[in-house]
Amino acid sequence: MRIEWLLALRFLREGRAQTFFMLGGVTMGVGVIVFLTSLITGLQRSIIEKTLGTQAHVVMRPPDDEARRIIKADRSLAVSANVERRAQRLSSILQWQQIMRDLEKRPEVTAVSPLVAGPSFAIRGSATKSVALMGIDPERYTRIVPMPSFMKEGEFRVTANDTAIGIDLARELGVTLGDKIRLQTADGRSETVTVAGIFDVGIRDLNRRWVFITLRSAQNLLDLVGGVSSLDVTVRDLFTAEIISEQLAGQTGLTAESWMKTNAQLMVGLKSQSASSYLIQFFVIISVAFGIASVLVVSVIQKTREVGILRAMGCSRRRIQRIFLLQGGVVGLTGSLLGSGLGALLVTFFAKTAINPDGTPVFPVVLELNMFLIAAGVATITCILAAAAPAARAARLDPVVAIRNA
């Protein structure tokens, strides 16, 4: 062991109470940071998971060509932002099969699913409800939204004759498995299907409106033969969705909207939550640093004599400085380990106590190695930085002063 280490460790061991308080400070600090981080990460992740349970990461739609044409048509005219969309009539994505195949080839894309969506009525006897037709290719669609896992009754079987509807719509129409419902659009096209499955996606509005039918049925009903109204895409890394959506929009000429844009409000909420958590962590780190620095300053003063003796025996100033920096580092590292343990313990305890009536935790907390490593790294560096001023002071000590004063 190098002499700097030997001296640093021995000084720490000798200063029992001081070392204890420094370690305590770092442990608490790291504990709080670990606890806070894992709680907020877990919370945010579960919110995002819930949100994305029924959404694609990127939705691609036909370009808004009406608007473009008007702007092109008359450039001399001051273009008001008030370009009205053409009412109702659905437009299709041109050559969507080709685009879909191209998208699938991209490494960052994990699944693509075509969708023909449009308004309709669901009729059963005298009950009529306004619904959203979801024309899908079931195999592709379930790779994006795991419908089979949401099924309450029956199965997610979508064929020319079979449909899946939400639990609220089923109640409002008074249908159960095996019952028939008629789907009718505004221009009079209609089709009759049998309820093969009833789902609950956890969002009442969707449970009330979604009616799944095949792509072909939807194309017929919505007068969009051979076309699709959108392509749903999932990507490998959730948080790259926005960047990827911009790239896809640029390359395909379609409009693309990422889940982050769709849920902008949510993103703002999550971001400010993270920001306030960072602010708290920042101040925790600062106060730990001040604590370490003030204890070490005292310890340097108490070690004046030892420093003087060492200097008289040929110990360089740089070495003296390193001895005190090391003390900061050792306290930081040890405190980080203890603090990680403390944080993990708190989090586990919290997860065990805060549970829903059905026994699942309220917040699925996240404990990741990465977080511990970052917390430990930050704490150790903070402690070394905090030790810098006391260490410099120790290095500047005049050996004579130390030796004269017994």
Next chain:
Amino acid sequence: MTETKAIIQLTDVHKQYGSDGITTKVLHGIDLTLQQGEFTALIGPSGSGKSTLLNIIGLLEQPTSGIIEVQGSKTGLLSEDELTAVRGRSLGFVFQFHHLIPAFSALENVMMPLMLAQGRPTSAQRLRAEELLTRVGLADRLDFKPGKLSGGQQQRVAIARALALNPPLILADEPTGNLDTAAADEIFKLLREVNQDSGTTFLIVTHDPRLAGRCSRVVELVDGRIVT
């Protein structure tokens, strides 16, 4: 008197404390040469500047003016780090208040100059320290912390430590200052032995005329001037 054998040579060394305002002149033109193997006592009344002189010779303090040569080379232009290196190489200290490091055992305290010189502890250093502690009669106290040793024992550890690197010059500031006569005699005998066995040069500050009388040379300091 051959110049080549001088361990230390001081020429017209002055020291004053305080820059402007109140200044205290402590040393007035000291000329002093210590030859290799000399066993010199430095005596004088309290406040006459003995410790100051010793610290200046030990390169712990800078003189206000004058020249200090250690083994023939001038130290005036050396940086703090270079002075530290010379201290480690050429000088051993026994301080007035023994000054051991309380967190380390007797053995480790003696090893300290060796560890500092070599950067890390080794078993050879341990053997050397054991040998030195045995020589000062503390073979059975190797692992005692300074706090568990008597004043005389601590002083002997400090002497063993000063000897560790076998420096050509040992500076001792009242090494027997707070010891009774018997213990003081024993320490003094030990220093004399080392001087005779290894040819180490000693400069020893003492108030005890009896001990000074047993030195080969006596330098007396009065009011910052050498009178004998």
